[in-house]
Amino acid sequence: MRKVLFESLMRRPLTEAAPATDEEMLAELGGSVERAARRRLGRSLSIREVDAGSCNGCELEIHALNNAFYDLERFGLHFVASPRHADVLLVTGPVTRNMREALERTYHATPDPKWVVAVGDCAVGGGIFSGSYAVIGGVSGVVPVDLHIRGCPPDPIQLLKGLLALLEPT
Amino acid sequence: MPGLIETIKGQKVAEHRPWPRLVVNEDSWRFATSQLSAGQWTLLGLWGDAGAVHMAVLDAAVREIAVVTMPCPDGHFPSVGALHPPAIRLERALRDLYGLEPVGLPDMRPWLDLGFWDVQCPLGHSRDALQPRAPYAFLPVAGESLHQIPVGPVHAGIIEPGHFRFTANGETVVRLEQRLGYVHKGIEALMAGASVDTAARLAGRTSGDSTVAYALAFAHAVEAAMDVEIPPRAVYLRALMAELERLANHFGDIGAICNDASFSLMHAHCGILREKTLRTAQACFGHRLMMDVVVPGGVARDLAANCAGQIAATLDEIRRLFPQLVELYDNTASLQDRTASTGVLRGELARQFGAGGYVGRASGRAFDARKTIGYPPYHRLDFDVPVLETGDVNARVWVRIREVEQSLRLIDQILQHLPTGPIRTTLDPAGEVREGLGLAEAFRGEVLVWARLEDGRLARCHLRDPSWFQWPLLEAAIEGNIVADFPLCNKSFNCSYSGHDL
Numbered sequence: 001m002r003k004v005l006f007e008s009l010m011r012r013p014l015t016e017a018a019p020a021t022d023e024e025m026l027a028e029l030g031g032s033v034e035r036a037a038r039r040r041l042g043r044s045l046s047i048r049e050v051d052a053g054s055c056n057g058c059e060l061e062i063h064a065l066n067n068a069f070y071d072l073e074r075f076g077l078h079f080v081a082s083p084r085h086a087d088v089l090l091v092t093g094p095v096t097r098n099m100r101e102a103l104e105r106t107y108h109a110t111p112d113p114k115w116v117v118a119v120g121d122c123a124v125g126g127g128i129f130s131g132s133y134a135v136i137g138g139v140s141g142v143v144p145v146d147l148h149i150r151g152c153p154p155d156p157i158q159l160l161k162g163l164l165a166l167l168e169p170t
Numbered sequence: 171m172p173g174l175i176e177t178i179k180g181q182k183v184a185e186h187r188p189w190p191r192l193v194v195n196e197d198s199w200r201f202a203t204s205q206l207s208a209g210q211w212t213l214l215g216l217w218g219d220a221g222a223v224h225m226a227v228l229d230a231a232v233r234e235i236a237v238v239t240m241p242c243p244d245g246h247f248p249s250v251g252a253l254h255p256p257a258i259r260l261e262r263a264l265r266d267l268y269g270l271e272p273v274g275l276p277d278m279r280p281w282l283d284l285g286f287w288d289v290q291c292p293l294g295h296s297r298d299a300l301q302p303r304a305p306y307a308f309l310p311v312a313g314e315s316l317h318q319i320p321v322g323p324v325h326a327g328i329i330e331p332g333h334f335r336f337t338a339n340g341e342t343v344v345r346l347e348q349r350l351g352y353v354h355k356g357i358e359a360l361m362a363g364a365s366v367d368t369a370a371r372l373a374g375r376t377s378g379d380s381t382v383a384y385a386l387a388f389a390h391a392v393e394a395a396m397d398v399e400i401p402p403r404a405v406y407l408r409a410l411m412a413e414l415e416r417l418a419n420h421f422g423d424i425g426a427i428c429n430d431a432s433f434s435l436m437h438a439h440c441g442i443l444r445e446k447t448l449r450t451a452q453a454c455f456g457h458r459l460m461m462d463v464v465v466p467g468g469v470a471r472d473l474a475a476n477c478a479g480q481i482a483a484t485l486d487e488i489r490r491l492f493p494q495l496v497e498l499y500d501n502t503a504s505l506q507d508r509t510a511s512t513g514v515l516r517g518e519l520a521r522q523f524g525a526g527g528y529v530g531r532a533s534g535r536a537f538d539a540r541k542t543i544g545y546p547p548y549h550r551l552d553f554d555v556p557v558l559e560t561g562d563v564n565a566r567v568w569v570r571i572r573e574v575e576q577s578l579r580l581i582d583q584i585l586q587h588l589p590t591g592p593i594r595t596t597l598d599p600a601g602e603v604r605e606g607l608g609l610a611e612a613f614r615g616e617v618l619v620w621a622r623l624e625d626g627r628l629a630r631c632h633l634r635d636p637s638w639f640q641w642p643l644l645e646a647a648i649e650g651n652i653v654a655d656f657p658l659c660n661k662s663f664n665c666s667y668s669g670h671d672l
Contacts, residue, residue: 056379060378062328099323099353102324128371129360131360134354135355152461153378
C-alpha cells in the first residue's frame, strides 16, 4: 500500500481543469433561482441522486463525477445519503409509474430552498420510453424542475457544467 | 448421448433460428419442467406471448439450446415454478404482463405490477386496473427478538431503486426479501410493432451498463431470424466493444466492492482505470458507453483513425497499474477480513438457478456464453473462463480480476486479427414471419433475447437479463451475515435493476 500511496504523492494530479459553465443552462436557471437563496447556501451544495426509472447509464456517469478526473467535491458539491440533507435533487430517468410516489416523497423530504436538476434525455420528456403504459414521462410532470442536463447519457463534463451553473452568481 | 431436441416431443417451428423451437402439449411441457427440476437442463428464460408460453432451456452436457412453447388458449399452463424455483419470479412477471395463469405457482403475488399502472396485463388482454389494490403482503416472520429494516426504493448511494425488507436478529440477517419492479418501463410493449432500428435502441437502454451486450444479443437474435451473416470486421469490432465494456464494468465493480468495505484507495485507483477505458471507448467509437454502435447487420461506425494504437496504449497502462492494485487487494488483511467468507453462495444453488457471470463462476458454475455456447469471433480467440469454488465476496472479486486479465488477452488478439472490409450489411425486411434467439455474454452474465419479426418489424421481443437468476441468490447469500455486510454482498453481485424490471 505504501508504494501506491507514495507514487500518488509524486505524481501530478489527474484532475481536469474546471469547465466553463454553459450559457444556455445559466439562462434556464436565471428565472428559477433567487439571489437570496444562493446567499444562504453559499458556494456549497449537497446533492441527492434519485433514479426514477433510468436504464442506469446516467448513474454511471454521475458516479464518474466523483473520480479523480472530475473530482466534484473541489467545487463544494457533494452527494449525500438522504434527501433531508440535500439542497439539490438530481433526478434521472423517465419517471416510471412505479417510482412516482417515491420521487414525490423524496421531493417533499428535501428542505427548502431546493432545486431539482433533471438529468438525461429521458428525464426531459420520457425520451425513447415515452408513450409506455408504465412511464409518466419527464421529471417535470411530477416535481418542478429548475434545470435540465441533456444527453444519453450526459458525459461527466456536461454534468459538471450544469451543476456549476447552479453555483454561478446571477 | 441423446441430444436435447430428440427427447422433447413436439412440432418444430420452421422459421425459428438458430436453435429449434418446439410447440408441445401439456405432457411435454411437464417433461421439460421435470428435466429442469432434476437438474438435467438449465432454465434460460420463460416468457409470455399471445396465447402461449415459451421457455428456453439449455442442456449444458451437450451444449444445446431449445425453445419449448406451450399454447394456452384457455389462459393457463402448468407452473414451472411449482417444481423449479428459478421460474417463480419469471412466472409472477408473466402473470402481471400477460394475465396467463401458471397453475400451481406457489407464490401468486404480483411482481412487476406494483399497482400504479392504469392497465392490468398490458401485454395480454389488457383491462383497466382495479383501484384500490390490497397492500403487498411481505412474507410473514415469526420468532423472538426479530426486527425488520425496510430499505428503499430510494437508497443511500447513487444506485437504482428497489426495496429490501430485512428481518434481523440483532446484527444477523435471518431473511432478506426483495421487492423489485420500480424501474419497469414497459420495454417489451414499446418494442411490439417497432422498427428494427428503434428496437435496437431500446435494447441498448435496457440496462445501460450492458448496452453493448444487449445490443449484441438483440443483433444476434435479429440476424438469426433474418438468416444474415455480417462482415468479419463487424464481428471483431463488436467483440472489441464487448471486452472494453467488460473491462470498464469490472474496474468499477472491483473498486466499488472495496469501497463498501471502507477501502476507498482501491476505489479511487480503479476509478482511474475505468475512466481511462471509457475515454478510449469515446475516442474509438464516439460514445463513452458505446451506445447504439452495435446494430443488427453489423456496427454503425468504424474504429476511428489511429485508434488501434490508442487502445494498445491504454492496455499497456492497465497492464502496468492493475497488478499493483491486485497486490494491494491481496495484501490488505483488513480488506480480506471483510470479503473472505462473506456472503457465501453455495454451488448447488448457483447451478440450480443457472446463475451466469461472476456470480455463477465464483461458485463453481463454469458457464460463459462466449465459451459454452460460443459465437464469433470467440471461437477463433484464445481465452480462459476463470472459475472458483468458494462462492464468497472474495471469490467474486477474484473472478473479476481474472476476467480483466482475459479481456486484455482478448483485445490483444482482436487488434492483431482485425479484418479489413465493410462493417455493415443491409437487412432486407422479409415479408414473412421470422424468429430468432440471441445470446451474448455481458459482464454480469448472459443476456438472452428472443425476437419475432413480421414484415420487417418487431412483433414480439423478450429480453432476459442475467440478474433474473442472480437476484434470488442474493437473498440466499446474505442469510446469516450481518446487516452491515449487505452493501458489500450486494455490490459483489451487482445485479441490474433496470435490466430485471424491463
